[in-house]
Amino acid sequence: MIFSVLFHSRRSTLSAYIPSLRLLAPRAIIFRSSLSTQLDAMSPSINHIIVAGLTFFATSARAVVTPYTPSNFSTSSNLTRAALTSDDESPGLVKVADDDLWTLAVARGAKLLQGMKVSDADAATLCGLGTTAESSFDGDLIDTLRDWGYNDDNDALAKQADPECNFNSRDGHMLATAFGDLGIGTKSKKQGGPNQCFLIEHFDGTAVKKGDNGKMPDKADQRYDVCGKEYRVTNAEHTIGANAESGAVYAMQISSAAKAARRLWKRAPLTEELPAIRSVSDIAWAFWNRVHQGEGLDNIKYLFVMMIINKETNQHVKRALGTLSPQKEEAVGWPGNDFSMDTDEGKALLGSPVGRWAGYFLLQHKRQLGGNKYISKVRVFKSEKEGSWPYFLFYVDGPAATLGLRGGENNKKIWSSNEEPRIIRESADGKHVIREHVV
Numbered sequence: 463m464i465f466s467v468l469f470h471s472r473r474s475t476l477s478a479y480i481p482s483l484r485l486l487a488p489r490a491i492i493f494r495s496s497l498s499t500q501l502d503a504m505s506p507s508i509n510h511i512i513v514a515g516l517t518f519f520a521t522s523a524r525a526v527v528t529p530y531t532p533s534n535f536s537t538s539s540n541l542t543r544a545a546l547t548s549d550d551e552s553p554g555l556v557k558v559a560d561d562d563l564w565t566l567a568v569a570r571g572a573k574l575l576q577g578m579k580v581s582d583a584d585a586a587t588l589c590g591l592g593t594t595a596e597s598s599f600d601g602d603l604i605d606t607l608r609d610w611g612y613n614d615d616n617d618a619l620a621k622q623a624d625p626e627c628n629f630n631s632r633d634g635h636m637l638a639t640a641f642g643d644l645g646i647g648t649k650s651k652k653q654g655g656p657n658q659c660f661l662i663e664h665f666d667g668t669a670v671k672k673g674d675n676g677k678m679p680d681k682a683d684q685r686y687d688v689c690g691k692e693y694r695v696t697n698a699e700h701t702i703g704a705n706a707e708s709g710a711v712y713a714m715q716i717s718s719a720a721k722a723a724r725r726l727w728k729r730a731p732l733t734e735e736l737p738a739i740r741s742v743s744d745i746a747w748a749f750w751n752r753v754h755q756g757e758g759l760d761n762i763k764y765l766f767v768m769m770i771i772n773k774e775t776n777q778h779v780k781r782a783l784g785t786l787s788p789q790k791e792e793a794v795g796w797p798g799n800d801f802s803m804d805t806d807e808g809k810a811l812l813g814s815p816v817g818r819w820a821g822y823f824l825l826q827h828k829r830q831l832g833g834n835k836y837i838s839k840v841r842v843f844k845s846e847k848e849g850s851w852p853y854f855l856f857y858v859d860g861p862a863a864t865l866g867l868r869g870g871e872n873n874k875k876i877w878s879s880n881e882e883p884r885i886i887r888e889s890a891d892g893k894h895v896i897r898e899h900v901v
Contacts, residue, residue, distance in 0.1 A: 567778055568806045571813030574821030575803050578836035578860075582828050589825075597826040599739055603748035610737040611670060611686040611695050613663040620660075624650045626714060627657035627703045635768060636846040640796040640855075644764070646708050659703040659712075660749045664719060664737065665695040682726055693737065696723035702746050706753040709763035709858075711746050713819060743822035760832035760861070765820040767854035769845075775814040779842055779852050782807035793852040798843025803836075811840045811854065820856045835860035 577585040577595065585595035599606065607614045625631070627650035630638040641648050649655025666678060669686040673679045684695040699722075701715035719740040723731040739745070750759065770776060783790040785807055786799060793799070801808035811817050817840070824835045838859040844850040 567810040567813040571809030577825045599744045602751045611667045613667040623659040623661035624652040627659035656705045656707040664698040697726040698722040704753040709761040712766040714768045742819040765856040769851040775816045778810045802839045833861035
């Protein structure tokens with residue numbers, strides 16, 4: 463059987479992300495000089511073990527998931543939060559040398575990769591999560607997000623977000639070549655295409671308490687209650703896209719709740735003051751559910767990160783590209799360059815501030831995704847737009863997805879997730895091709 467599979471990526475225009483897209487540095491460990499001296503004196507193998515151990519403590523709290531109950535959310539909750547802003551994905555801000563950031567990113571990526579490939583129970587043990595690594599947040603989360611003060615799922619936001627899912631736009635992403643090569647349509651939902659973008663804001667939500675005059679207060683004064691406890695809005699915003707036909711999720715405009723709150727509140731927030739649901743991986747999972755209407759969730763194939771402006775991540779990109787032969791100073795246009803997860807370079811990009819959400823998206827939803835889906839490689843490339851920032855495309859591999867009719871019968875297994883279409887005919891000028899997908 464031959465057919466084309468559509469797949470998508472997405473992100474907002476640069477002008478939209480500059481003020482709000484804050485790709486946070488991962489939290490990490492500040493080495494004291496005495497400890498550094500001791501580490502330097504040790505053998506490489508012991509040194510590696512200690513760094514890995516430190517990394518464990520620097521990252522494990524990020525994925526702690528607790529049941530959605532009043533008692534659990536009355537105080538603190540270290541739930542996931544990743545993506546272009548990723549400080550909520552790992553505890554503690556980093557103040558270490560560039561080489562240490564690289565080492566931490568590699569270790570984080572390695573840990574995520576291992577967690578994706580082992581059972582849920584083993585992943586929980588690896589990450590120190592108790593009996594399960596599965597996120598307590600599941601489904602479309604429309605009610606849950608509203609309860610936690612988010613402005614979400616309304617016509618105005620949908621209209622504002624839709625242009626972000628036009629992937630052949632001079633005003634946004636120019637990815638016609640990349641999407642054509644992958645067999646993905648470029649049109650947004652409003653244009654009749656398969657790409658649906660979602661905008662969600664942590665302010666002006668329906669749960670926010672109105673002022674004495676019955677009107678919505680200014681952002682700095684907006685508050686909402688969850689289980690009898692009062693919280694403040696953070697001013698965080700996310701634009702995330704999804705394509706159910708092609709099995710793609712696009713991380714586009716993302717802002718950290720912690721950093722957004724710091725700017726709005728004029729002080730650093732305590733963890734327990736932040737909304738329990740704030741990880742990019744959890745919010746992306748909600749939107750992945752919405753485009754599937756709860757069915758066919760296991761067909762995830764691509765996880766995109768769009769126009770990366772995060773400083774630390776771009777340092778890792780430059781270092782990874784420097785290992786190529788010949789070396790490259792910066793990312794190039796499609797097809798860019800691939801880095802296997804068997805390499806330190808691949809692990810570092812997965813463990814980077816903008817990459818970690820992709821790992822947690824798979825690690826914390828094994829049951830819904832049909833098993834141990836994992837990232838096999840990451841492609842680094844630029845769009846066709848002049849002055850483009852780098853993009854990431856994480857390829858998902860693992861148990862084959864099941865395609866079936868509603869009702870559960872006549873299911874069919876499709877190819878391994880990272881198996882790309884085969885070109886069976888190409889024009890003389892190379893501009894037109896016919897691709898074959900075999901199931």
